[in-house]
Amino acid sequence: MNCLQQSPMFCSHDLTSRQTINVLRLLLLSVIFCLSSSIATAAEPGAHERAFVKALELFDQAKSPDDYRASATELESIVADGVHSGAVYYNLGNAWFRAGEFGRAILNYRKAKPYRPRDPYLAANLQQALASAPGRLPDPPAPWWSHVLFWTDWFSASAKIRLASWSLCLAAMLFVVAIVMRRRSLISAMAVALVFGIALSAECLLNDPAQAHRAVIITETTARKGTGKDYEPAFDQPLRDGAEFTILTETSDYFFGHFEGIGDGWVREEDVAR
Numbered sequence: 001m002n003c004l005q006q007s008p009m010f011c012s013h014d015l016t017s018r019q020t021i022n023v024l025r026l027l028l029l030s031v032i033f034c035l036s037s038s039i040a041t042a043a044e045p046g047a048h049e050r051a052f053v054k055a056l057e058l059f060d061q062a063k064s065p066d067d068y069r070a071s072a073t074e075l076e077s078i079v080a081d082g083v084h085s086g087a088v089y090y091n092l093g094n095a096w097f098r099a100g101e102f103g104r105a106i107l108n109y110r111k112a113k114p115y116r117p118r119d120p121y122l123a124a125n126l127q128q129a130l131a132s133a134p135g136r137l138p139d140p141p142a143p144w145w146s147h148v149l150f151w152t153d154w155f156s157a158s159a160k161i162r163l164a165s166w167s168l169c170l171a172a173m174l175f176v177v178a179i180v181m182r183r184r185s186l187i188s189a190m191a192v193a194l195v196f197g198i199a200l201s202a203e204c205l206l207n208d209p210a211q212a213h214r215a216v217i218i219t220e221t222t223a224r225k226g227t228g229k230d231y232e233p234a235f236d237q238p239l240r241d242g243a244e245f246t247i248l249t250e251t252s253d254y255f256f257g258h259f260e261g262i263g264d265g266w267v268r269e270e271d272v273a274r
Contacts, residue, residue: 051078052088059095068099086115086156090122093129102133103216103242104273110214114157133242135217138261140246143206152203160200167197215255215274217243223265227254234265247274 055074062068072095078088089112097105109126116122130136152160174190177183217239224231245257245267254266255274 048078048081048083051075052091055091055095059091059098062098065099068095069101071095072099072104084111084115086112086119090116090119090125093122093125097125097129097132101218101241102129103135103218103244105129106133106242106244107214107216107273117153117156130242133240135220135240135243137243137245137259140260149199149203152200155200157204160204164197164200164204167193167200171197213247215245215247215257215272217241217245217267217271218273219271221267221271223259223267225265227251227266231266235259235262239267239271 051074055071055078058067058071058074062071072092075088075092075095078085079092089108093105093108093112096102096108106126106129109122109129112119112122113126155163171190171194174186174193178186178190218241220238220240222238223234225234239259243259245255245259247255247257248264249256250269253269255269255272256264256266258264
């Protein structure tokens with residue numbers, strides 16, 4: 001007996017079964033895709049691990065600022081290879097702080113924060129570096145969206161990316177199931193997953209976890225109104241170690257930045273860490 005000779009109810013049930021199988025296959029493929037996309041490609045750990053251990057040994061044996069600079073230089077070589085790690089940035093901050101270079105310490109503590117948002121030792125060390133920096137400027141006001149997305153501070157930068165990917169994949173899967181299976185009750189769950197994923201994605205883009213637009217003065221310098229020593233000073237006082245600023249534009253030799261509380265000015269690239 002073929003399907004045309006069977007009752008409409010049996011044919012409908014058979015069609016629904018095939019749709020269910022297809023949906024399950026789609027869900028399985030989507031889950032595999034989401035999981036595979038969230039797994040970072042591991043670099044060769046050997047050289048970087050040896051450099052990290054060597055840097056910690058140099059730090060533990062250090063007795064002078066130059067010894068701490070040697071530890072920091074070893075850690076900087078890891079970052080130069082493209083490794084971005086909360087542990088590396090945190091220990092870089094410690095090494096530069098002990099070397100008496102507070103601007104570099106502040107910069108690296110801030111870079112570590114997106115990877116270790118709930119680390120009390122990191123928060124305490126950052127505050128100590130800020131208090132010790134002779135050129136500290138007022139903190140810029142928090143952007144409006146940080147008050148709305150305050151809850152995203154619970155997650156590290158890598159966790160935000162993973163959760164955003166999974167949430168958007170889940171929203172897509174729930175949408176397909178709701179349409180194919182005609183389950184309107186799943187639309188609410190899809191909306192929640194979609195909003196959660198979009199919020200995390202937006203926070204990752206707005207928060208600039210790489211601190212690409214932030215920099216700090218590392219030695220006393222004079223900000224000027226143009227790119228050259230012949231231009232007038234932009235401020236009535238020189239900038240000192242630890243003065244943070246937002247990069248507005250840059251040339252090969254100069255940064256033009258906004259310094260909170262005092263204004264905008266050009267500073268030489270050699271006097272800046274970013």
